[in-house]
Amino acid sequence: MSDYNLSPLWISLRIAGLATAITFVLGTLAAYGMLHYRGRWRSLIEAVLIAPLVLPPTVVGFALLLVFGRRTILGQLLASLDLSVIFTWYAGVITAVVVALPLMYRTALGSFQQIDPTLLAAARTLGASGVRVFGQVLLPLALPGILAGVTLSFARALGEFGATLMLAGNIPGRTQTLSMAIFFAVQAGDMRGAALGSALILMLSLGVVTGVNLWFQRQPLQRHRSRNPSLRVAAVPSTLANRDPGAPAPRLWVDIHKRLPHFELRAHLTSRGQPLGLLGASGSGKSLLLRCIAGIETPDAGRILLNDRVLFDAEQGIRLPSAQRRVGVIFQNYALFPHLTVGQNIAFGIPAGLSETEKQERIQAQLKSIQLKGWENRYPSELSGGQQQRVALARALASDPEILLLDEPFSALDTHLRSHLEHQMSEILADYKGVTILVTHNMEEAFRLCEDLAVLEHGQIVAQTDKRRLFEAPPCLSIAQLTGCKNISRAQPLGPQWIAALDWGCELQIQGSRSGEHIAIRAHHLALRRDGSLPNTFPAWLVKWSETPHRFTLFFKLNSPPSHSQDYHLQAEVLRERWQEMQNWGSPWWLQLDPSHLMMF
Helix, strand or coil, X not given: CCCCCCHHHHHHHHHHHHHHHHHHHHHHHHHHHHHHCCCCCXXXXXHHHHXXXXXXXXXXXXXXXXXHCCCCHHHHHHHHCCCCCCCCHHHHHHHHHHHHHHHHHHHHHXXXXXCXXXXXXXXXXXXXXXXXXXXXXXXXXXXXHHHHHHHHHHHHHHHCCHHHHHHHCCCCCCCCCHHHHHHHHHHCCCHHHHHHHHHXXXXXXXXXXXXXXXXXXXXXXXXXXXXXXXXXXXXXXXXXXXXXXXXXXXXXXEEEEEEECCEEEEEEEEECCXXXXXXXXXXXXXXXXXXXXXXXXXXXXXXXXXXXXXXXXXXXXXXXXXXXXXXXXXXXXXXXXXXXXXXXXXXXXXXXXCCHHHHHHHHHHHHHHCCXXXXXXXXXXXXXXXXXXXXXXXXXXXXXXXXXXEECCCCCCCHHHHHHHHHHHHHHHHHCCCEEEEEECCHHHHHHHCCEEEEEECCEEEEEEEHHHHHHCCCCHHHHHHCCCXXXXXXXXXXXXEEEECCCCEEEECCCCCCCCXXXXXXHHCEEECCCCCCCEEEEEEEEEEECCCEEEEEEEECCCCCCCCCCCEEXXXXXXXXXXXXXXXXXXXEECCHHHCEEC
């Protein structure tokens, strides 16, 4: 070192560089494998991968010496091939890989785990293979963490000493690295040489870390400069709306069972081609059902058929991967790939086999359909929530799916934007010729966009019918509540066509011979009258009211004045204009519960 012998530097760089490249491949693949592996050997495998990070280097070196020694099977095999690892620079590479691999593995695994799994699910539903998902979505999004792991691995490999000394030895010009040169320089009293070697290692390590940090700082600027002008192509009509009008209506048939630790899904669902709204309270299993149809989740039993294609059949062992199901999914968070532009996001879903010109034409057609023409080079972070939703829809439709699954697509939008995008969505769905399922807990949203409605309750489809029939004659009390019925009372039969509404304190005439334990009436079906001459009309006192920009909700107590603000029986809804006409009528009011609008459950 005192004579400025640079051979340890070149040996160290050669060993660290090759070891880092190997570590990058092995550590990334190991992290990707462990990301999905949930078997019983997971803990043991992780312990083996992490062990070199916590064991003393001399113990690691001794273990490697035993593995590659001439008395072991591997050592004898190498000897038969006239190969030797011990006391060669290749041994230095091996020890550097072993001690640096835990850093690469843990850093890569942590980076993968930070990525929203919805993005990976979205890529699969767009037809991407596992290799493409890894190479075009997972790896680019995890790149900052991956590069951090590479940096740490290089620094660790560069400074490795104990294990390398035991396996590779300290042969000047052949296996002597900078770390060894520093150690033996100190042993020989050559402090100047040791200081020079230490400075070289310090400069190399800090230089690599600093270079990576500078690269990250420059990335946002470079990213926006690297836009692809080739995306600017004249628009053409979309092919999605031009399917054969004589083709049979699309069909979906679902009958599945899936058990989770604290939930059980048992759902039977059919679609006759009209947009189908899936209603249900939070936690009822709506999103889980969609994920099973899309192939993101696997049911325990049952079948899923789409246009006579079997997507899933537990008895026959059929489980078509998401990439082969031709399913378009709009997730709640839209799941746009943040590292891709708008145009690249849409292009991701375009089926393979098209020429580059045809792909660009389809991108432009989709941009035109969602009124974002000229925005192809923007990134998702530069878009509003409504724009992101439209891009997600365009991306899904670009894959030409046979079924479109929308998982509460308006939940994160404000009222004005929700209304505007609902109108756009209705126009797009009118042209779409496949099966559409819209998941929502907003009954008005489902009513406006869908012709048929299904209700999911505690993991089971409890009703599926035409939307008007579901609202006019709900089959059970829970569906009446879900569809907005606010006035419900316990009921007791009094005779033919008469019941007592126990919670309202009145007796009511009903139509037909219906019976049940509860009686209900919707708020907008309550009628305010001038007198009590009509059937089921009672004196009512106004307790309080609440208002929205267009209507009033009035809270009434029947037959006697209220004693406090919570002492009311029924809620009635009237338009603002109607309220202005009647607010001076005075008490008591006359409230009619029209027999034709009473519902028994």
